[in-house]
Amino acid sequence: MKIYLVGGAVRDKLLGLPVKEQDYVVVGATPNEMLDMGFRQVGKEFPVFLHPKTNEEYALARMERKVKPGYKGFTFDTSPRVTLEEDLVRRDLTINAMAIDPDTGSLIDPYHGKQDLDHKILKHVSPAFAEDPVRILRLGRFYARYAHLGFTVAPITIELMRDMVKAGEVDALVAERVWKELERALSEQNPEKFFEVLDECGALAKLFPGLDVKGTGMQALIAAAESSNSPAIRFSALLHDLPDPRKSIIALCNRYRVPNDYRELALLTAQHFQAALDFKTLSADEILNLLGTLDYFRREERFYKFLAAVKAIDASRRKKLFKSFKTVDASDEFDPRHLIEAAQVSKQESAKQIREFIAQGIEGRELAEKIRKTRLEIIENFFAGQGQNMHK
Numbered sequence: 001m002k003i004y005l006v007g008g009a010v011r012d013k014l015l016g017l018p019v020k021e022q023d024y025v026v027v028g029a030t031p032n033e034m035l036d037m038g039f040r041q042v043g044k045e046f047p048v049f050l051h052p053k054t055n056e057e058y059a060l061a062r063m064e065r066k067v068k069p070g071y072k073g074f075t076f077d078t079s080p081r082v083t084l085e086e087d088l089v090r091r092d093l094t095i096n097a098m099a100i101d102p103d104t105g106s107l108i109d110p111y112h113g114k115q116d117l118d119h120k121i122l123k124h125v126s127p128a129f130a131e132d133p134v135r136i137l138r139l140g141r142f143y144a145r146y147a148h149l150g151f152t153v154a155p156i157t158i159e160l161m162r163d164m165v166k167a168g169e170v171d172a173l174v175a176e177r178v179w180k181e182l183e184r185a186l187s188e189q190n191p192e193k194f195f196e197v198l199d200e201c202g203a204l205a206k207l208f209p210g211l212d213v214k215g216t217g218m219q220a221l222i223a224a225a226e227s228s229n230s231p232a233i234r235f236s237a238l239l240h241d242l243p244d245p246r247k248s249i250i251a252l253c254n255r256y257r258v259p260n261d262y263r264e265l266a267l268l269t270a271q272h273f274q275a276a277l278d279f280k281t282l283s284a285d286e287i288l289n290l291l292g293t294l295d296y297f298r299r300e301e302r303f304y305k306f307l308a309a310v311k312a313i314d315a316s317r318r319k320k321l322f323k324s325f326k327t328v329d330a331s332d333e334f335d336p337r338h339l340i341e342a343a344q345v346s347k348q349e350s351a352k353q354i355r356e357f358i359a360q361g362i363e364g365r366e367l368a369e370k371i372r373k374t375r376l377e378i379i380e381n382f383f384a385g386q387g388q389n390m391h392k
């Protein structure tokens with residue numbers, strides 16, 4: 001029996017990046033031998049074991065073959081005769097198909113992953129890539145992660161992915177897998193690169209209809225990625241300008257079972273970013289309405305995320321203007337400080353009065369009206385103090 005370190009850990013070690021997870025492949029062993037050594041079996045479809053002490057994953061070397069379409073249409077051969085090379089050839093990218101012998105530290109690299117790392121190329125290992133459409137998304141995600149290092153996608157891999165899309169492979173993708181890869185892509189340094197890859201191979205229109213790699217949403221995503229690490233803020237910036245935004249966002253979120261916090265922030269952003277951008281032209285009444293619609297008084301954290309998405313939208317628009325006119329007026333940059341302060345004072349200063357109203361036994365509609373009136377006055381006073389000329 002022989003154990004090798006494989007996959008992302010080898011890749012990231014060679015790139016000089018921190019290693020998150022260490023996965024191992026075991027050659028020449030049976031499941032019973034693994035259990036006898038104290039490993040715990042996980043994974044129903046093929047034998048993967050957890051090390052009794054480190055909890056790291058050890059998979060028996062396996063060959064995979066697709067027997068029918070879809071996510072589960074694979075058969076596996078995990079006999080002890082399967083070689084390391086046979087295990088590596090079924091993997092997605094050459095840079096993910098290298099192994100290290102932990103005893104000697106030497107690199108086993110039958111598919112020239114090291115060379116592709118040095119040349120900064122994302123390339124499939126073999127035609128077996130086409131058997132798993134998730135790999136299109138994974139490749140997009142790796143591109144989003146490594147593009148800033150100078151990585152590109154091999155044209156031959158783009159071609160293969162185009163063929164996969166034409167053959168209807170992406171139609172078989174399971175919602176959860178798409179969302180998982182999308183969420184991870186959104187968290188990478190250049191999330192827009194994920195969509196570029198999908199666009200180049202024809203998968204974008206099928207998976208994310210309405211998204212345009214040259215559109216304003218993509219520009220807002222780029223700006224959001226520069227200013228925030230939050231995938232939800234990036235997601236909301238991306239979707240703010242879809243055609244018929246409410247309907248499109250709901251359709252996309254339903255299709256991929258996107259978590260509610262993403263859906264809500266994206267909907268609020270698409271529906272209210274313009275009002276937030278124009279807040280200086282709003283009356284105190286309209287500002288209070290906006291805060292109410294954004295559910296600021298109960299969901300303050302989300303309000304800040306909303307503002308971060310709006311800021312990214314504004315930054316991307318200004319960048320576009322700058323490109324056309326080579327100059328933009330810095331003074332009309334979106335600066336939400338007064339909006340935030342108005343929101344905060346109206347929340348804090350109304351709190352004591354609300355408690356008093358409740359102590360007086362006021363409730364229901366009357367209480368709601370009194371709270372509204374109190375907050376309205378606070379906001380009016382706040383802006384009067386700022387000298388802001390409110391449109392009444």
Ligand code: CTP
Nearest residue numbers: 007008009023090091092093096097132134135
């Ligand atoms: N792999 C694959 N095809 C997939 C999923 C995984 O070939 N659809 C292989 C790759 O060799 C990959 C390894 O399994 O390197 C481990 O997969 P995973 O842990 O999902 O990814 P990592 O490559 O480790 O990348 P990350 O840094 O994103 O975890």
